[in-house]
Amino acid sequence: MSGTFAAERARLLALADEALRRHAPRAADVSPRLDAAMRHALDAGGKRLRPLLCLAAAEAVRPGAAAEAGRAAAALECVHTYSLIHDDLPCMDDAATRRGKPTVHVAFDQATAVLAGDGLLAHAFALTADHEPETARDLTALLAAAAGPSRLVGGQMEDTIGLAGGASRARLDVIQRGKTAAMIAASLLMGARVAGKRDDGALAAAGDALGRAFQVADDLLDLEGDAALLGKPAGTDAAKGKLTLHGLEGAEAARAELRALTEAYVRGLAEAGLRPDFLAELGRSLVDRRS
Ligand code: GRG
Numbered sequence: 001m002s003g004t005f006a007a008e009r010a011r012l013l014a015l016a017d018e019a020l021r022r023h024a025p026r027a028a029d030v031s032p033r034l035d036a037a038m039r040h041a042l043d044a045g046g047k048r049l050r051p052l053l054c055l056a057a058a059e060a061v062r063p064g065a066a067a068e069a070g071r072a073a074a075a076l077e078c079v080h081t082y083s084l085i086h087d088d089l090p091c092m093d094d095a096a097t098r099r100g101k102p103t104v105h106v107a108f109d110q111a112t113a114v115l116a117g118d119g120l121l122a123h124a125f126a127l128t129a130d131h132e133p134e135t136a137r138d139l140t141a142l143l144a145a146a147a148g149p150s151r152l153v154g155g156q157m158e159d160t161i162g163l164a165g166g167a168s169r170a171r172l173d174v175i176q177r178g179k180t181a182a183m184i185a186a187s188l189l190m191g192a193r194v195a196g197k198r199d200d201g202a203l204a205a206a207g208d209a210l211g212r213a214f215q216v217a218d219d220l221l222d223l224e225g226d227a228a229l230l231g232k233p234a235g236t237d238a239a240k241g242k243l244t245l246h247g248l249e250g251a252e253a254a255r256a257e258l259r260a261l262t263e264a265y266v267r268g269l270a271e272a273g274l275r276p277d278f279l280a281e282l283g284r285s286l287v288d289r290r291s
Helices: 003-023 032-042 047-060 070-087 111-128 133-147 152-165 169-194 202-225 245-249 251-271 276-287
Strands: none
Touching: 003 047, 003 070, 003 202, 032 111, 047 070, 047 169, 047 202, 047 245, 070 111, 070 133, 070 152, 070 169, 070 276, 111 133, 111 245, 133 152, 133 169, 169 202, 169 245, 202 245, 202 251, 202 276, 245 251, 251 276
16 A cells, blocks of 8 residues: 555545534434434444545545535445445344444344434435535435435345345346445545536446445455454355355456456546546555455
8 A cells, every 4th residue: 555545545534534423413313222323333433435435536526625525425324324234134134243343233123223224314315415406416316326226225135135036147237236336336426526527427337347346355255254354254145145256157257357347447437537546546455455
């Protein structure tokens, strides 16, 4: 990791944390138990990947614009955190730990976990709506499309059906694009939009490549990773009948696709006209991660 990259990453991470502190639901307005459950999830030490991508994309369009992207960054983390809370429920992935801590339904109860997710999801759209009208419309539409039934929720549906729905590359693409890549692409698109750039498709394609690479890396970590570093058990995908690229085509092919998708992402940034230096290194660091 270069010193310049590390310093910029730390600067944007501090901005992301500050944005979340400032734009999370206000404790004074919320039932104390609900507030505690939402905070348990938000403060559990996630990587803040989506806020980082959003802020970095704003900077890559117009230096200084990250300062204007706090609400968009916080909205993305709220939707992501809602999806993790619901994904961990016994009726979905049934996970007892997340980010190294008890999941929300374990620390509280299932009803509270459902409501904490619902609260964060709705709050995210209050944040995107809180911009001047054209930006508000575009940010809300981008986030709704990524979080909605044709992407995040639809991908999760197919993931939940898993191998029982058939093992094909087409189904795997729906799952990867929906449950993972859509929110990652939206992070780049929303950051760029705050900085004044509407996408012509190139940035969406770059985000899609990064998101799919992230999912392949995540699946490989589940296969080969260290549970202590992951903060959750490893090896659960196969036991749960999940459809993965390494399961379909083998780990070697998955690693080759990971490299190809990462390079497609980096090329796509340049095609979209974003300064690629920091965003490219951030993408590479995400797909090379150990946790
Ligand atoms: C419940 C609608 C709904 C969707 C759930 C998030 C999700 C969809 C499923 C989680 C399963 C999973 C492991 C997906 C792989 C990609 C992914 C979203 C990983 C978690 O994101 P990270 O690594 O998590 O950015 P942190 O905790 O660092 O924020």
